[in-house]
Amino acid sequence: MQIFANSNENDGSQKDRRHFRRGPLVAEHSLDDIENHFHFWKDCFVTLDKTPPGSAARVVSVEGSDIVALRLMEMGMVPGAPVRVIKSAPLGDPIQICVRDYHLALRRNEARAITVIVCD
């Protein structure tokens, strides 16, 4: 939870977040709510190279139409796939990640193509 530094201010954040994930958004929430949620969630979307080690995340999107995106996706990094950053190599790059229960090494500039949502 430590990555949601600002979420402690909001008492109901835990509940709201769960609700957000399941329920239909527009019907039940006021515009203000939606905006709050948006700001809250915006912080949770990060590219994989900036994801703190150890935190569980899910793939949101893989950018680009090139060979890198293709390779990443066919290795299982499709939207919704569980992914976890494990650590960086001693010199900071590449990084070791765990996707769908197997381990992968990729360079930071490739990890940048992957947007994830952190869901601790």
Add this chain to the structure above:
Amino acid sequence: MSAVTEILSGNKVHASGLRDSHRPLTIAVAGNPNTGKTSLFNALTGLRQKVANYPGVTVESKVGQWSLAPALPPARVIDLPGLYSLDATSLDEQIARDVLLGRASKLAEPDVVIVTVDATNLIRNLYLATQLIETGLPMVVALTMFDLAERSRLRINVQKLSEALGVPVVPVIAKRRHGIDDLGRAVLSAATAGLRQKPAWSFSTPAQNKLSVLSDLNPRSWQELLTARYRWIESVVTESAEDEDAQQPNISERIDAFVTHKFVGPLVLFLVMLLIFQTIFSWANLPMNLIDHVFSALGDGLRAHFPAGILTDLLIDGIIAGVGGVLVFLPQILLLFFFITLLEDSGYMARAAFLMDRLMRAVGLHGKAFVPLLSSFACAVPGIMATRTIENPKDRVATIMIAPFMSCSARLPVYTLMIAAFFSGQKVLGFVSLGAVIILGMYLLGIGVAIIVAWILKHTILNAPSPPFVMELPPYRLPNFGNVAHTLLARVGVFLKRAGTVIMAISILLWVLVAFPRSRVSNISKSDDHATHVEDSYAGQAGRLIEPLIAPLGFDWKIGIALISSFAARETVISTLSIVYNVGGDSGAQSTSLVTAMRNARRADGSRVWTPLVALSLMVFFVLACQCMSTVAIVRRETNSWRWPLFMVSYMLVLAYVASLVTYQGGRLVGFN
């Protein structure tokens, strides 16, 4: 018309199944890397396998024979390179795809495809399987690592999985030969049944039939297609597999806590490399010396029994010396490949590349270039063979091109001789021996030049966008020693057949250069007149011919002869110098008679031939020149062309000449002599 629709249109051989029972079946084994594909292949074919290259490329093809049923001729089994999908991103994958879809020249399309699916990593492995199932090719899924899956309490309902996929699924444990017979039966019935209908769930609509060029579609639609496939696979796996221990932290991750740790990781890597280095550097010496002795004893023995003459000389100095020169590499190659296969099979190799990638990338190379380059300090030949682990062809060629700069063990005798003769007993800063400093300097010179050359190559002729560094870190597994033995045998076979023949040929050529023309001295008693004989030989004439060229480096024509002969192998420079200085027999690096002869050698004007500066200049030349026919031969074999070995020899020669020139002339300017 795409290959798939061609297959579907149905008039190819296997549409009618086993029409001709006398025609051997062709079976392709495909699967993700590290899924036990090779173990399965070995279990199916035993020792009846052949390693060759696919036409025109350096990707290896392995074909073996499998006796499926007594009534049938043995089936041809093709072990394809590992691939993650049919949308090939690497050369290996392209080859595999072409063979599967029957597009490879000279190779019939397979009658049955066996897809290995790692039971411990179902989802990703099934991606390739679904793509293949969609092609409609007769297919059997071999569920490998089934024992590991059960041990980690992953329950797979094989029946359900098979129903969902629409193809037979056979669990196998290759190293214990469990399930091989079932697999055989499934393959036979798949071959008899012939082409299947497209599965109900197929994602490739007719428009996307050219599934193997997925990236031609617009990004949106291929991403959707890919995601849809994975969604479907996820639902299949949820239905048919149950992980009772999902939360258990896996063993590989715990090992990785040390092995890829910030501080411990590099230390482990250092120790592993030290062990390998120690082995190929010093422990291999024993068998190498043994081979050396056996062959020289054989030569001497034969010389005693055969009449002296050209034929005897050819047999002993040309052929037997040549065979010995080939075999002498075997201990190092065997040992290095023993370790490399062990590292690969255990999963450590990927970790080493992971640790070193940042450093290697600084010069534009892949993390996987680290191990081959380090091995080249012992000998460039096995080092260059080891570059096979680098998938990107340009990265691989760049690595091969700089491997010979690593000071190999053959240069050591040369350094030792020069230091014994001209720098012995001197100290730097009062306690460090000058010799040690110079040797260290030679190693650093090689590394430094390698870095610069790698950088230049990667920014000029080998310039290419670096391919994605998306590398699987496979789970740690105990290596299967049967597989290791298979790999070793294959490597040795390849080396003897391809490199061995070239080494032999050059060895005989060099013998001709030194032995001919048979001058007037040829029949006079041997050892005394060897020197005169060499002077008159083609090599001697060549030495005189190049004297003006090498004079600026501080070398006279006698050194010229040694240089020429050293292009066979660096260490021959010592025996050649022994011959031209006529010190005979004892030609070791520490030979006192040779050292004395060198110290006393005079030019026509009475000045000394050898000064410390000349020795230094010669050492620099030896660091940078590619004086090793075995390296040339192996580069020819590994790059599948003469272009790269010739380029390598010439650019290294130019570099060596310039560096040597700078050393000698620079040294004179500063006042050494």
